[in-house]
Amino acid sequence: MADLFDTAASTREGAAAQAPRPLADRLRPQALGDVIGQEQVLGEDAPLGVMLASGALSSLILWGPPGVGKTTIARLLADQTDLAFVQISAIFTGVPDLKKVFEAAKIRRQNGQGTLLFVDEIHRFNKAQQDGFLPHMEDGTILLVGATTENPSFELNAALLSRAQVLVLRRLSLADLERLAQRAEKELGKSLPLSGSAREALLEMADGDGRALLNLIEQIAAWKVEGKLETEALTTRLMRRASKYDKSGDEHYNLISALHKSVRGSDPDAALYWYARMLTGGEDPRYLARRITRMAVEDIGLADPQAQTICLHAWETYERLGSPEGELALAQAVIYLALAPKSNGGYAAYKAAMAAAKKTGSEPPPMHILNAPTSMMKEQGFGAGYQYDHDAEDGFSGQNYFPETMKRGVYYTPPERGFERELKKRLDYFAKLRARREESRDGRRGES
Known part of the structure; x- marks a missing residue:
């Protein structure tokens, strides 16, 4: 009976060996030199080339998009370093499975062989599971090679990253x-x-x-x-392969960054391309409407006050028309923003004012600009000496509106672009008037 079972098992193994193999499996490289692309990692002077030449391979995190050779490189590294290759997926592996893997690696180590543990989708392990690798990496039980399509900076523990070198694999040209x-x-x-x-x-x-x-x-x-x-x-x-786009992952942030920087760089064609890429990837147009409006506020601001209004109108148009017609309104807003004069003067002024507000704490306003609704407050000096600007000949009193113990701050310095050229003229005009008023007040104080 045992012979019968052995014969059946042997027959199944033989049939499996003769079964058709997918082309991708048949073309799997047999040496690192056969890997197409990734010269920035595998070249003679590249990180892996240097490690292998020196015989000092460290734990690695291979970060890159699907289909660029992460699994193949890990397997070939094991072959080239005579390490046992063990592959697991974070999607299907739990804590009990990890314990078995570590125990088997310890036994191999006692028998004189190391283990290269390849963990696919390593970013899917939680913090506790990631921490579980650390002692086995430190004592040499395993050499970890993790593969991830997500940014390791966001998805992997700092402790794990400090014990592994991150290598970036690029999409194939x-x-x-x-x-x-x-x-x-x-x-x-x-x-x-x-x-x-x-x-x-x-x-x-x-x-x-x-x-x-x-x-x-x-x-x-x-x-x-x-x-x-x-x-x-x-x-x-053939159906065209769907573009790689994850609305909550790296591609989402990479593409919105590309769109934003193309607008900031006054390139309407590039901006439209990235806008279209996000739409074809399934991005919510409402998210794009919000981000486009943010671009108007952050990168154009008062250089073209109409830009923000155009974005809000485009957003409203999308809400009324829906897709796909409303997306054209957003595309036109993208074009307008790309061609608008650029300024971060208001944005920089806001950040500077926020920093000053946090630094000065609870400094009160000067007494002369405080209201005095009661007689007691008037007796205390609230509102004393306030000059009503409309009563001034040019509508400008030039009084100080900062806390009395605080040096006057200068936060808004508009560039000479777009409408802010006009605002700069106004700012310079008021600065000159303020200087004259201060000279006049100093003169009156000297006479008294």
């Missing part, structure tokens, strides 16, 4: 994807039935993801077609 496509054609033993423009469209569909490209190529290789397909025929047969 079109040139990298072309090299991968050629490698796939060699493996398949035939060229893809695509025209030049269709081939370019295929590479763009992969959106920097090597695994996605190989999956698309595998689909195309199975087609029975005459001649070469043009772009339209290809896109009809």
Whole structure:
């Protein structure tokens, strides 16, 4: 009976070995030198190249988008350093599973072999689970290689980051994807039935993801077609891969930052591109309306007071029209902001005033600008000496409105751009009047 079971098991293993393997698995690099892209990490003078040359590999966090080789690099590092390769996913692994992994690694260490523990989606472990790695990293039981698509600065504990080096992997370029496509054609033993423009469209569909490209190529290789397909025929047969966009993750913040900086940099075309990227990624237009209005307040301000009004009207238009018509109103607001004169004068003045307010604490206003609704307050000097500005010949008294113990602050210094040119003229005018009033008061005090 035992022989029967052994024979059955052997048959299953043989069948599995002969089963078709996905193209991505067949093309998995067998050496680090075969990895396409990531020269900034794998090159001779790059971090991993230097570590391997010196024989001193440390724990690593591989941060990058999907399909750029994080798992492959970890596996090849284990091969090159003669470490046992153990792979787990933070999505499916709990505390009991981790304990078993650590115990097995301890046994290997006692037997003279180290363990490279590859943790996929490591950012999904909570703080306590992340802390559980620390003692095993410190005593050499494991060499940790974590993979994450999220910013480690936000998602991983400081203690874990201090014990590992973060390496940034980049999305594959079109040139990298072309090299991968050629490698796939060699493996398949035939060229893809695509025209030049269709081939370019295929590479763009992969959106920097090597695994996605190989999956698309595998689909195309199975087609029975005459001649070469043009772009339209290809896109009809293949669904374009959804853009990588997480409304609560790194891409969300990366793209809104790109939009904001394009507006600040007065580039309406780039600003529209990032606006469109966020919309096609599924971003809520109301979020964009709020951020666009913020740009008007923060980066344009009083250089063009109309900018804020245009943003609010665009926001209101979107609320009334909805999608997709209302998104055009927001796009027009983006164009207006990009072409408007830029100033952070008001923003900088506000921050400076806030800093001064926190520093001076509870300093009271000067007595002459305090109201005196009761006779007792008048006797105490409240409101004494106040000069009603409308009674002055030029409508300006030049009195001091800062606390008496505080040096007069200067917070708003408008740049000579847009409407703020006019505001600067007014500011300079009042500064001259104030200086004259102070000279006049000093003169009267000298005479008395």
